[in-house]
Amino acid sequence: MDRDEFFMRKALEEARAAEKEGEIPVGAVVVCNDRVIARGHNQTERLNDVTAHAEMLAITAAANALGGKYLDDCTLYVTLEPCVMCGGALAWARVKELVYGAADPRRGYARVTPPIMHPRTRVIQGVLASECAELVERFFALRRKSPREDE
Numbered sequence: 400m401d402r403d404e405f406f407m408r409k410a411l412e413e414a415r416a417a418e419k420e421g422e423i424p425v426g427a428v429v430v431c432n433d434r435v436i437a438r439g440h441n442q443t444e445r446l447n448d449v450t451a452h453a454e455m456l457a458i459t460a461a462a463n464a465l466g467g468k469y470l471d472d473c474t475l476y477v478t479l480e481p482c483v484m485c486g487g488a489l490a491w492a493r494v495k496e497l498v499y500g501a502a503d504p505r506r507g508y509a510r511v512t513p514p515i516m517h518p519r520t521r522v523i524q525g526v527l528a529s530e531c532a533e534l535v536e537r538f539f540a541l542r543r544k545s546p547r548e549d550e
Contacts, residue, residue: 406430406498407500409435412426413440417441426438427456437463439452452481454488470493471494473494473496477497479531480503483506486509489517497520499524500531
């Protein structure tokens with residue numbers, strides 16, 4: 400297994416934790432010197448906070464672990480393409496590399512013009528894309544099938 404697949408599997412573990420908590424199953428890990436220094440998964444429902452995306456929580460945890468706000472030597476692995484908010488945060492954090500699994504054709508950062516990612520950030524997409532997409536697709540398929548509380 401290559402490095403990117405190895406760490407994306409760690410992000411998938413986080414996504415599964417989010418799913419168990421009833422959150423949209425997105426997970427992220429921040430890696431520095433081949434070691435996971437931070438983890439995060441969506442917690443928007445639990446924290447009642449629209450900004451509590453996996454990436455945002457992982458960025459904050461990584462900055463705390465490193466004792467500084469810049470992630471110049473770090474790679475963020477995330478199961479779903481970051482949204483515009485998270486893409487902007489990654490740009491401000493100056494993350495060295497972003498690796499994501501499934502593309503997000505509706506809300507992904509890459510659809511924004513002009514580009515918001517830091518120009519020095521290397522982006523790798525599609526790592527374990529089908530596994531990552533399956534989690535999100537299954538989550539929303541189940542939500543569509545179950546009766547809503549307000550009906």
